[in-house]
Amino acid sequence: MSSIRDVARLAGVSVATVSRALSMPEKVSNESLEKVHAAIAQVGYKPNMLARNFRSARSYAVVVLVPDIANPFYSLFIRALEDRAQQKGYAVLLGDTRGTPERELEYIRRVETRLADGIIQLRPSSEKSQNNIPSDIPCVNACGCEYTTGPAIRIDNRAAAKTMVDYLISLGHRRIGVISGLKDNPHTVDRLEGYKDAIRNAGIEYDRDLIAEGDFTMWSGLNAAFQFCNMKNRPTAVFSMNDEMAIGAMQTLKAQGIRIPDDMSVTGFDDIAYAKYCDPSLTTISQPAEEMGKMAMDMLLRIIEGEPLSQTECVLPTEFIIRKSTSPVKVVAQ
């Protein structure tokens, strides 16, 4: 309730002196400093940041656009983002878009009306799947893909997927099913390329029937797996494009009496906390979410504060983690 003027009056100095005492104390005499601090303590003064932000035309907040916060993969990101933002004195405005462009626009408007200084985009985007973010607003894609435009932090999805499928091939698998995300999702596109790279290398023909489309939820993985159960010529391994779908798929497969990994190997992607604790534990690709979040936030704040960027895209390494859900193919079949 008390303003800087109340403090000034009580301390017997001017408002300018109070302001300086707080933001550049070295410019103020010790005598004044003491009087000011005493007055502040006496009236319980708390600076009104709304006024400060208004004056400086900055909100010191950034929007984090996330398709679904309940997705465990995104929560790791968000935690890292929030951590870094907090360190640098910025607040994180949570923008759960639920995958709809309308909500995304709502948050973009927040930046245009000065309620936020920039955007971290967690939805992957490429030229095709446009993000409707005007080019003049600071934005970093923390979860980019091969063809993401603008500043981005990403992993090499294609290479990581290839690594995984190469591994399955090295275990003797030749019929390898895929549980993909939605067809036009850039992650799906990149990872599918990696899959194709691997099988082409191994001289395996691409079979469209081996691709089951999901949407990165556990439920969709559970459903997608049925496609493989009922096949006459069942795949011996399944490459799922994320862990949640893999876990859902394992549920279906086990329920159908298919043993994992003995009858079928299953792999995931992301290495969410759960991948280690499901049964069997999941062979997967670990993304450095912590690191990616920090770098994305650093990059965004640098753009906001007008500092030059050393690089506009950053590709971080992934880790390939072998657990219990994969095994060599059984040679004695049927």
Add this chain to the structure above:
Amino acid sequence: MSSIRDVARLAGVSVATVSRALSMPEKVSNESLEKVHAAIAQVGYKPNMLARNFRSARSYAVVVLVPDIANPFYSLFIRALEDRAQQKGYAVLLGDTRGTPERELEYIRRVETRLADGIIQLRPSSEKSQNNIPSDIPCVNACGCEYTTGPAIRIDNRAAAKTMVDYLISLGHRRIGVISGLKDNPHTVDRLEGYKDAIRNAGIEYDRDLIAEGDFTMWSGLNAAFQFCNMKNRPTAVFSMNDEMAIGAMQTLKAQGIRIPDDMSVTGFDDIAYAKYCDPSLTTISQPAEEMGKMAMDMLLRIIEGEPLSQTECVLPTEFIIRKSTSPVKVVAQ
């Protein structure tokens, strides 16, 4: 970049008319309205919400204090909170405290300096485990306990726990282990009371050795379960105070060759998405997180806007969900 004065000049009206055209168009003639809208379109005017908020001494943002956003139980809450806030024109400032009071204070300061209008507290609190939030700042506990002070939305943890343990007893279990949260956590206290209520009713003596302390993480559940494996007189059922610890515990038990539910029944609490998909699927208590989040946000906004509260505490019903992790005790023992 363009301000309301630019628009006024171009439209040939006063700034007051422009302001009114935007916030109370019914008070402005059609002629003026048209001129104003034309001018707005021409210069691409976007109101500066920082100025508006500054003037109205409101930030239209609320802090959501969450111990750990990566905890799947909290993410459900947050999604509901964000949803409702967005509907009402408020932003959600994410406050991941990582369980530390320092970070909590940091966010409380945000409210004191006007960067947020109120707080949703997800950490349960009671008189004993104080939340250091000054009483003059609007705050609602969205995840309260029996002795939570101040406005709160909660479930009846004690009764829910009793229901669960009653069920285990009805299946013939007499030695029922507990995996609890940290001892002084209010949820732990409430749920332990429920456990005690149930066994007392059934004439079972309370055995301190049957209580293994965890901290609500999967990892802690995994460790706590060892306590039961090595017991001479093993419990036939384990009541875990949340799903994550239950899932961790099942991992340990299965690794030790203990079959679930044949050799030991395991139950959880919360009904996170994963509870349905783990192996075996988990018998648990479902909290209406969606509903609780919405109600908590509504209550907070009502307090912020100075409307009267019909009630200061709201206890919502839980749902008891029986799945595959529980079964009648085997009478032919050893």
Add this chain to the structure above:
DNA sequence: CTGCGTAATGTAATCGGTTACAGGTAAATT
């Protein structure tokens, strides 16, 4: 003693909206 540099402080403008208050005009009432 004058002039100049430095340090500390104060005065007042400023940011971009909102809104109290004061006109001004035209229709309705007396």
Add this chain to the structure above:
DNA sequence: AATTTACCTGTAACCGATTACATTACGCAG
């Protein structure tokens, strides 16, 4: 015709900080 009323509009104060610029005091060199 005079007065009231309703409606629309404009002027300017205001919110609480920051900060450019002016002012004052003081020490020191010339």
